[in-house]
Amino acid sequence: MQDTDSEAVILKIDDVSKVFDGARAVDRVDLDVNEGEFVTLLGPSGCGKSTLLRMIAGFEVPSSGRILMRGKDMSRDPAYQREIGMVFQNLALFPHMNVYDNVAFGLRARKRTDDLDRRVREMISMVGLEGFESRRTGQISGGQRQRVALARSLVTAPDVLLLDEPLSALDLKLRRQLQVELKRIQRETGITFIFVTHDQEEALSMSDRIAVMTAGKVDQYGSAVDIYHKPQTEFVARFVGETNFLSGSVCSVTSEQTELDLDGTDIRLSVATTSAARRQGERMSVSIRPEHVLLGARGEYSVPARVVSHSFSGATITYALDSAAGPLLAQVPFQPGRGHPLLPGETVSAGWPNDAITLIPA
Amino acid sequence: MPKFSRSVLLLAPSALLMGVFLIGLIGLITSSLSIDGQLDLGHYTAILNRPDYVEMLGRTLRIAALTTFFSVLLGFPTAYYVARYRGNRNFLLLLIIFPWLVSIVVRSYGWVVILGPRGLINGFASWVGLADRPMKLMYNDFGVILGLVHVLLPFMIIAILSVMLQIPRSMEEASMSLGGRPAHSFRTVVLPLALPGILTGITLVYLMATGAIVTPLLLGGLGDTMLGTEIFQEVMHFFDYPKAAALATVLLITALGVVLPIQIFERWLVRRLSDGAGQ
Numbered sequence: 001m002q003d004t005d006s007e008a009v010i011l012k013i014d015d016v017s018k019v020f021d022g023a024r025a026v027d028r029v030d031l032d033v034n035e036g037e038f039v040t041l042l043g044p045s046g047c048g049k050s051t052l053l054r055m056i057a058g059f060e061v062p063s064s065g066r067i068l069m070r071g072k073d074m075s076r077d078p079a080y081q082r083e084i085g086m087v088f089q090n091l092a093l094f095p096h097m098n099v100y101d102n103v104a105f106g107l108r109a110r111k112r113t114d115d116l117d118r119r120v121r122e123m124i125s126m127v128g129l130e131g132f133e134s135r136r137t138g139q140i141s142g143g144q145r146q147r148v149a150l151a152r153s154l155v156t157a158p159d160v161l162l163l164d165e166p167l168s169a170l171d172l173k174l175r176r177q178l179q180v181e182l183k184r185i186q187r188e189t190g191i192t193f194i195f196v197t198h199d200q201e202e203a204l205s206m207s208d209r210i211a212v213m214t215a216g217k218v219d220q221y222g223s224a225v226d227i228y229h230k231p232q233t234e235f236v237a238r239f240v241g242e243t244n245f246l247s248g249s250v251c252s253v254t255s256e257q258t259e260l261d262l263d264g265t266d267i268r269l270s271v272a273t274t275s276a277a278r279r280q281g282e283r284m285s286v287s288i289r290p291e292h293v294l295l296g297a298r299g300e301y302s303v304p305a306r307v308v309s310h311s312f313s314g315a316t317i318t319y320a321l322d323s324a325a326g327p328l329l330a331q332v333p334f335q336p337g338r339g340h341p342l343l344p345g346e347t348v349s350a351g352w353p354n355d356a357i358t359l360i361p362a
Numbered sequence: 363m364p365k366f367s368r369s370v371l372l373l374a375p376s377a378l379l380m381g382v383f384l385i386g387l388i389g390l391i392t393s394s395l396s397i398d399g400q401l402d403l404g405h406y407t408a409i410l411n412r413p414d415y416v417e418m419l420g421r422t423l424r425i426a427a428l429t430t431f432f433s434v435l436l437g438f439p440t441a442y443y444v445a446r447y448r449g450n451r452n453f454l455l456l457l458i459i460f461p462w463l464v465s466i467v468v469r470s471y472g473w474v475v476i477l478g479p480r481g482l483i484n485g486f487a488s489w490v491g492l493a494d495r496p497m498k499l500m501y502n503d504f505g506v507i508l509g510l511v512h513v514l515l516p517f518m519i520i521a522i523l524s525v526m527l528q529i530p531r532s533m534e535e536a537s538m539s540l541g542g543r544p545a546h547s548f549r550t551v552v553l554p555l556a557l558p559g560i561l562t563g564i565t566l567v568y569l570m571a572t573g574a575i576v577t578p579l580l581l582g583g584l585g586d587t588m589l590g591t592e593i594f595q596e597v598m599h600f601f602d603y604p605k606a607a608a609l610a611t612v613l614l615i616t617a618l619g620v621v622l623p624i625q626i627f628e629r630w631l632v633r634r635l636s637d638g639a640g641q
Binding site: 086 | 530532533535536537538539540541542543544546547550551554555634635
């Protein structure tokens with residue numbers, strides 16, 4: 001929505017809703033996807049992301065609104081007329097066909113058989129499955145099945161590829177490996193990817209833009225960096241990464257700066273005014289990421305705090321603190337030989353730099 | 363060891379059942395093969411030398427084949443519809459097996475009421491003035507096939523449905539997303555995956571149709587009975603057990619000739635499919 005600059009919008013979701021038995025699964029969603037972009041629909045289960053994807057694929061018809069591909073309304077076109085590929089959550093490989101026939105299916109169905117063999121083999125080699133052509137889909141590993149599904153959906157060179165949590169069944173290591181590979185294939189083919197996941201790490205690491213969805217609506221649509229560092233709603237801040245919420249009341253607003261009195265302290269925060277800002281006297285929250293909380297009297301602001309517990313996770317230690325402004329999580333790098341971790345009960349000064357704060361409507 | 367002995371215990375009832383069936387079958391075949399305690403093919407040659415029996419066998423197989431054909435024709439779309447029905451599927455299932463609550467005699471007799479010379483259809487036709495003479499809707503092959511399809515259709519539907527329910531909807535969606543029009547998706551994805559169920563249904567319905575007694579008795583003509591009815595009459599009216607046994611064996615062998623290849627093909631298909639389904 002923000003940056004519809006020179007790039008071509010290939011897919012436009014225009015005020016689309018889907019109602020199932022009176023419940024709004026998707027609620028007035030607007031979304032633009034640019035050509036060649038990797039867009040992720042991120043949200044918890046039941047947020048409507050899969051329903052939105054199924055409407056783009058043509059398996060569901062929107063209750064209202066339009067879906068445009070290259071400017072043409074295709075909301076009511078049957079799935080087989082759309083230039084769209086899909087990788088299913090359960091992969092949906094055809095069990096009665098071998099790898100080659102699975103990959104060739106789309107070309108045969110669309111009767112593009114002139115250089116079928118070359119294109120199928122090219123696709124099989126792109127996903128690194130040479131030599132597996134005549135295997136049945138039950139005789140290959142989970143990661144290989146994933147690649148077959150990808151090759152099968154890409155062989156027709158669709159305008160948009162939809163991926164419905166295709167990695168969710170894999171173990172972490174294989175998952176990471178396939179994430180990298182998905183990115184590579186997306187770059188190589190230049191095909192627009194729309195990826196659905198509930199895994200925020202996956203979304204952050206792969207996407208050009210992320211649409212965070214909850215209760216059928218898109219809460220925020222922006223780059224991974226914006227989603228993480230400038231969350232616009234409490235839901236986005238909480239769902240994407242861990243965060244601290246501190247609340248206060250607005251004491252003055254100008255077009256540039258908003259000043260906020262932090263509850264339980266005499267700190268007056270001065271934050272860049274955003275669209276989220278409220279009038280004087282109203283309640284607001286700020287979000288501070290745990291990794292931005294500094295221990296020891298550092299940062300522009302600091303509050304006294306007491307260590308409640310700590311947990312060690314390799315490169316970092318996360319402390320749960322009880323501060324005057326409320327509970328705080330602080331994630332600090334751990335360097336062996338540089339002192340021992342703070343112990344529960346110890347007091348420490350917790351601070352943060354000014355630019356680490358994001359205003360959130362309370 | 364305890365696990366082993368438990369499975370042996372569980373085997374006992376089925377072994378008993380199979381044993382009793384097997385003894386019955388052996389008894390049937392031996393009694394058909396002996397005349398006065400001597401091994402003799404006389405019953406068989408007697409049957410094969412009677413043109414009316416040979417014709418009856420042909421008619422039985424033809425009626426069974428047609429019944430099976432129409433059961434697939436009606437049963438497959440029904441099973442497909444039920445499997446893909448988004449509402450209360452159990453209610454539809456109940457409607458399908460509901461006829462099983464009524465005995466075959468009653469169900470077949472129901473057709474007599476509808477198709478008979480003074481039945482519902484003919485009564486209506488003559489009342490409207492469509493026909494001055496009653497149409498011959500029963501006491502012929504048409505009536506028998508109609509009755510048999512009605513009686514056996516639920517078996518076909520259930521057999522196909524049980525396989526169809528295992529096919530995820532995403533199979534068809536995958537085909538559609540790859541540009542497969544409905545007819546293409548049906549031919550290349552749905553039909554091959556549903557084939558084991560169709561073959562099971564064909565086997566069930568064909569076997570039951572060849573052995574049908576009551577429906578041909580009520581709806582068939584006097585002159586052209588089916589083999590099952592004939593065997594029933596040999597036993598119940600003429601007490602000619604060896605002849606009945608020979609007829610039954612002939613029926614059994616001809617039915618197996620059709621069913622065994624189907625079964626072997628189905629086994630092969632299922633093994634191929636489960637190979638492809640993955641873990």
